[in-house]
Amino acid sequence: MSTSNPSGNVLEVRGVSKSFNGVHALADVDLDVPEGSIVGIIGPNGAGKTTFFNVVAGALRPDSGHVRLFGKDVTGLPPHRIAHAGMARTFQLMRPFGSMTARENVVAAALTRGGSHKDARLAADEVIDATGMAAWADATSDSLHTAALKRLELARVLAIRPRILLLDEVLAGLVPAERAPVVDLLARLREAEGLTLVFVEHIMQAVMKLSDTVVVFDRGRVIASGEPTEVVADPRVVEAYLGQELTGA
Amino acid sequence: MTARTTSEEAVPSEGGTISRGGTSRRAALGRSPVTVTFALLIGLTVAALLRSGSTAITGQALLTGLIAGGVYSLLAMGLSLIFGVLDIVNFAHGAFLGVGLFVTYEVAHQTGLNPYIALPVAIVGLFVLGALIQLLLLNRTIGGSLERQLLITLGLSLLISNVLLLAFGGDPLSANLTSDPGVHVFGAVANLSRVIAFGAALVLAVLLYVLLERTSFGRAIRAVAASRQGAGLVGIDVRLVYVVTFGLGTACAGAAGMLIAPFTTITPTAGDQFNILAFVVVVMGGLGNVTGALVSGLIVGLVEQLGGVAIAGQSPLLGVFILFLLILLIRPQGIFGAKAP
């Protein structure tokens, strides 16, 4: 059932729910991501944001619902098939290939694009420069600190040339000074290569600055979505974040 | 059992893989492992009955299976502490059983009294030996790679059996009871010494259960089993727990050695044959689940004896290994659920 892509949406999520022995992590979630757009996902801890990424990227099989990528149904496909279909994701807790150097991590990712080792090495160099990793590219990745590892996650994912990228708190753990270059890089990628971005983030200025639309998760449900300024003002969102009594007073 | 790769607990170890949901068939079969195993034993008994055509033989196979199973449980319970709780792949466990055998021979030989007086000597002696080995050698390998730990325990097994060879020579020895009459149970029969070993297995299971579940030190052991780092954070002296728990494990092996001495030919390599069966029983019973080890030991004994009657021409051990692989694949937490994660 692979319809052509009439709606122009890169990613369509319909009625996805997932529960772990009784606990509803996701309940009937719908989400559309138009091509070339940047969607920010916010919500309190445990709202199901990372579970959502895991289901969409194929790491978890949804109990019900569908995920369509460029119009093609990819529900339940393993992560590597989805990656080849053009959607890649980073992890909230960094997962480097510890025994390899940062450069080797990126080359390994670039290799999955096919082509020769030389092409992969060239692609890797390009991404390393773009993400400003050149300084410590040849250190073994298990000796890197958080900021470097975040940069490495991003570089690895970019090396496989995705058309849509799921970023799970890529700014977390970065001091303000380190955030700006990453935010600029993401914006540049969208402009230059028409990359569609979906990112989970808690740092509101980044969300406000980058997102075309913002989607709010709370207890496994999408409780609001729309323009950043609009969504932030929505009472239900405030209540979700700040809790009941405060708003009631 | 989640994999303990070399990365610290904080970073989700590889074992913490985002599992793509257990396959549905596995869940169904996994839900009623006890009934499935029970059905298997019934099936084997019927097959043995048909093949031998005699209730006497099948009855004897059932009794001998249970009694022999008691021996496997005796050894497996000690290993369940070491492998199940401490996650140490101890391939020297059979050699510790061998030491228990020779301690019993030496005590019975020197004093000329009933071998059972050697029980306390074997337990204390093996506890000290085990504790020392953990303190001096294995404590350094905690969190280390699996293959290195395996190589060290294999080296230990070689060392112990050859020191015994040096000390006692290769000739077979024995520590018989003056009289070892047959105990008759519904027409089948078993030696008194074997029945005593079976009874001791039940007592040991109760003792270990009480130790693990009802004492504070037992709680410390289970905490270390759950998370080495977590236990350390709440003030448990992890190294001490390792030393004492390993000692308890080897003490169990020593007790097992003493209890089987009256019906076993004592040679330096006598314990080696029990090594792999002990691992099979521990995994089947569920890691760290001492009562699980007791029951799965009996199951292995029954499968071996009934298999020997039901299938001719193939070694009954083949049936045991097939059951073991099924458990590994479909019910890794063991028939009775692991206590250690």
Added chain:
Amino acid sequence: MTTTTAPPAPTPAPTRERAQSLKRSLLILVAIAAVAACAPFVLPESRQSIAIRVLIFAMMAIGWNLMSGYGGMFSFGHAAYFGIGAYTDTYLLVTFGWSPWLALVVGAALAALVAAGIGYVAFRYKLRSAYFALGTFAIAEMLRLLATNTKWVNGTTGYHVPLLPESSWTMLQFGANAAEYFYIGLAMVVVCMVVTLLYLRSRSGIYTVAIRDNEDAADALGISVMRVRLTTMALSAAITAAAGMFYAQYYTFVDPDTAFGSAQSVQAIAPAVIGGVATPWGPLVGALILGPLADLTVTWLRTPPAFLDFLTGRSGLDVVLYAILLIVIALVLPKGIVGSIQEWWKRR
């Protein structure tokens, strides 16, 4: 939103060698082969069997290291593949008169198939480290029991390779103590090393290490985890089967215990761990140390020093010494000899 810095986890030796150009590794290999090639002239004739044992240990350790070192899939049942290689060779030779070289291809393919089957089932059911090891151990034991009770593979009598009147390269049989055995063995080790070095630099080889380091990340980046793992296991099994064939041809004898016994699995693990797991040269160095160790302890104890006189006439001392050395090396050098030398050099 706790941020956890990635603590410097004690991962296996860094695999920067892969970035090292292939030419230099091959250069080292040629140098080692040259040094080893003169062994038959240096070694007294009576010691040839030790040199052959070193070569067999090396081949098995190279195979094991590929799967369990680089692939992180800790196998305690490599005797299964060793036995398949040995039995395929002797069965085809004794029953159909096939040349061992042809039988090697069949044996290696069969072992690779079995390894892929084991791998598929194991990873489908998510068997992890100690469980995977115990599972592979159980499979090797089952093959030993099956061989023991199967008539058409001669049960416990096993196979004797018939002695040919004259030497033959096609049938891989020469006079006793012939140097050809050593050279063929050495050539096979070199081939196994080249295959490993090439594989580690190939796409699949790099993915193997990536999967070992972090399976989810590799999967998410588009690496087909199952296919890569099965390829690595198949290649590892094929190399081990080659060692089985060479063993069967040199000793002209195979039975269930010598082919599938757990001693063979240990012989695949020990040299790699002593030498250095997940290093290209670990298995070679480990084999070079462990091969002669047993004989060295026997020779040294044939004229025991004074303080051991009370033990004269009692056997077992040499094995005690061997065991102690094994434990000490494994304890003192956690990363093995090559791994520790690298560690020491890095800190210099």
Added chain:
Amino acid sequence: MRARNFVSVIAAVGAGVALVSGCGQGGASGSSGDSKVIKIGTLHPMTGSNAGDGAQLQHGAELAVKKINDAGGIKALGGAKLELDAGDTKGTPDTGQSEAQRLVSDGAVALVGSYQSAVSANIAAVAERNKVPFVMDISGDDAILSHGYRYSFRLQPQNSRFGATAAQYIKDITKSKGRPVTKIAYLHEATAFGTGVYTAFKSEAQKLGLAMGPEITYDAASVSDLTTQIAKVKASGANILVVSGYYRDGVLAAKAVQTVKPKLDAVIGAADGAFDQPQFPTDAGSAANGYFDVNYHLNDKSAEAKAFADLYQAAYHDKARASAGFAYDSVRIIAAALERAGSKDPGKIRDAIAKTDLNPLSLSNGPVTFDEKGENTAGLPVLTQIQDGAPSVVYPDNLAAKTIVYPAPVQ
């Protein structure tokens, strides 16, 4: 970074080569060309699960060398002294082969060994390729000498002869004692040894018209209780149980029979590794009383055998077993061949051994004589019975040291 790797590997390779050649020196110095010494290689399981038997065989060989050297060595070679070069097979075929190769390369003119049949089969292959004679003191498997080897000889009767002779002796005794055979149950370990003896026994028994009951097998390496197997014997109604197995499982069988108490006229071993051993009565206790075994045995009545037993007790403070006597005789055979050949050339020694004519310590149909396959045609299986806590020969009558007690019901 690159240099380090090169250095680490070369350093290790250098150490390794030194190691290998180091033990090389040890071997090389041993093969001194001194003509005054003739080296004989011995290959026994000094470590591993059969270390006890290995020690007995090694001691038997050592005693023979001491006796021959004290009596002036090999006269035909100017009183040259014999010297044993010992190899430990560890009970495994590949170690057995490499040790055999080492001993031959170090100058052994002949080999003696090796207890386990699989190991001896390998040593026979090495002896054939190096053209050095190999005298098997103890190794029963018929297949060893079925490859047409010219350099291997076997002193003990091969397994199939024990099977056939056991059937013959049962026929004779049951007839002479008027206790006819209702059915014979056969319990044996499952590998080539047990199956080989059973097959020979069965074909002879059918020729003699003896009724064969159930064939019950077990895995000797892993068995820990034979009660179920003996329950099968009891259920079969057999009045004779024949057993072929190793020592450990022999003790288990005896204890199981004592527990289950099947109605048997006798328990008879066929080449059984336990029922004719001096320490069997101590290890099996009262269960052992009256047990028979058809096996090789020393001629207790001969002066040489008594002298050997006393010499062994004095030197090793342990009772000599029959197997030690066979190692003793094997060395005497080689010494006699050296005298006959008058040369150290292994080929000539081989031809001299083929013409052996020596009175052995063991019970035999006359002096040791080897047929073209290398089997000792004079080898004679005899029937022993445990009486008063010790095994003694009870049949054939002319060799009996004690009168047979038949039937010997289970106590």
